[in-house]
Amino acid sequence: MSTFGHVFRVTTAGESHGRSVTAIVDNCPPGLSLTEDDIQPQLTRRRPGQSAISTPRNEFDRVEIQSGTENGLTLGTPIALRVLNEDQRPHDYKTKKMDLYPRPSHADWTYLEKYGIKASSGGGRSSARETIARVAAGAIAEKVLREAHGIEIVAFVSSTGDEFLFPPTPEHPTATTQPGFQKLLETITRKQVDAFQPCRCPDADVSARMVALIEKVRDAHDSIGGVITCVIRNMPAGLGEPCFDKLEAVLAHAMMSIPSTKAFSIGSGFGGCQVRGSRHNDSFLKGTGDREKLHLTTKTNNSGGVQGGISNGAHIYFDVGFKPPATIGQEQTTANYDGQEVVVSSGGRHDPCVVPRAIPIVEAMAALTILDAVLVQRSRTAMMTR
Template identity: 60%
Template structure:
């Protein structure tokens, strides 16, 4: 399916080398001030051609709002946004070898098996080019979330290969117990992350090491993977729809739909399975932020929670429902499948062995450019959950008389 969300419905369209890519956003609230200038920065953060360690494909990726906005204000009707593909080269994929052999670990074979036909140029619909529409929709939603609820979403590169920003250690096997990591969750900003382009790891020394590491794989016509960590701050309590649409479940669905993803964990993650409950449990405390505050409502209309937790191993979600603490999670991205080295493969008909040396322009590591995509999908999840919870409040039964 090419549509994500239940109340907020986002449909993306386009392939790697078609005329344009984009999205349609349905059920977005009316009356929200928005413009292409507001959305463009996030789309530009995702665009190719940013550095020597990303694909040399050079797209300006200028977003154009086609409908749903008039006089700089949303109408409540479907919002269509498009980005033209200008530097596309379908000719890179026209050779006989590319037609005869599926690229190892790519989607060529599986798309052909599913549809009986596949795009003859690039990865088609499986290409990361499709994510332009996600980022456009995400930029729209996070603009609303910030204005209406004060919600902040920040992602950054936390590892490349075996190089970690904050390495796990015996004292803090889980990041949720590491004071350095917890301070980062509270203070990290997009501006800080983007100080360390092109890698987007918020540490000068580690970012330089990561960049050199990626460059080595690029020079060897190879690739390497990594992880992206994301925090969502100022999320109201009560979001998430048990039993099957728990907040962490929708986040996992969203993140694992991004091309090249291979893993997802939130809160204490897999290390949480190695910590006893007496250590892992998040103890409830009084919420100090409302101790001296007579106004117990948030700007958004949601009530300020009377309780908080002394730790956050739960990652801001308990029972599939947000508890008011920061939500944080990590997404693993595999090494890009398309590399310049000749690799063994076999023809689509299974009759002949051969070698395939991929053509085209590709990233040796995707995590730096994946940062805004992760933020976009997080914003879609939170926006959808807010609309669902708002509908529940509006539909709440009140006895007459």
């Protein structure tokens, strides 16, 4: 499926080395001020060629709004977005005869088995190039959430390989109980994240170690994975659709649909499995909110802002794990499509670590998930009799 969402729906199309990547956005509220300038910043944060530790593919990723707006305002009709591929090089793959065998850990074999045909260059539809459409659509969702609800979404790199922003310890197996973690979630901004280039890890010493690690694996023609942490602030309570569309389940669906993802955890995550309930439980307190007379908050937030699949009004935060990029320059043993053993090395231009550039993708999918949940809940409350 290439469509995401129930009410705020996004349909994407485009391959790695095709002419363009496109998105159709349905049910964006009318009257929203929207131009390309609202979308471009997130695409620029995602674009390749940003540093020596990212792919040198030279794409400016300029977005064009094709329909759905007039005089800078949304019409309520479908919004069509297009980004041209300006630096595609399919010959990088054909000259290396890379279409003769499935590349290790790529989707070549599975796409061929599923469809009986596959793109002959790059990853085709499985390439991270398709995430341009998600980021463009997500930027629209973010603007609606920010202006209508004051919701903020910020992501940052929290680990690369074995370099951690908040290393797990026997006393603190989960970052949620570590001093400074919740404070960081309260205060971190995208401007602060981007100040720590090229890794986007908001700590100078840790960021420097991450850069050194990525440079080391790059120079060895290898790759490395990492984790992105995302926080969603100023969340309303009551979002999420139990039982099968619980808010954390839809967030997991959204995040795990991003290329190269291998793990998702919310709140205390796997580290929370190592502590006792007496330490993990989030006790309720009378809050200061004015949305309801009996508005409550929690003393701690190990739940990550979601309980019973429904947002409780606290900050939502989660981790997304990315594997090492599959394309590396080292020779590897694999098999061709006839089953004969071959030795291969990959061509093309690729990131030694994807996490710094994946930050706006995570933010975009979070925005699409939350705005859709907001609109679903609004449709319910509009019909409530009391």
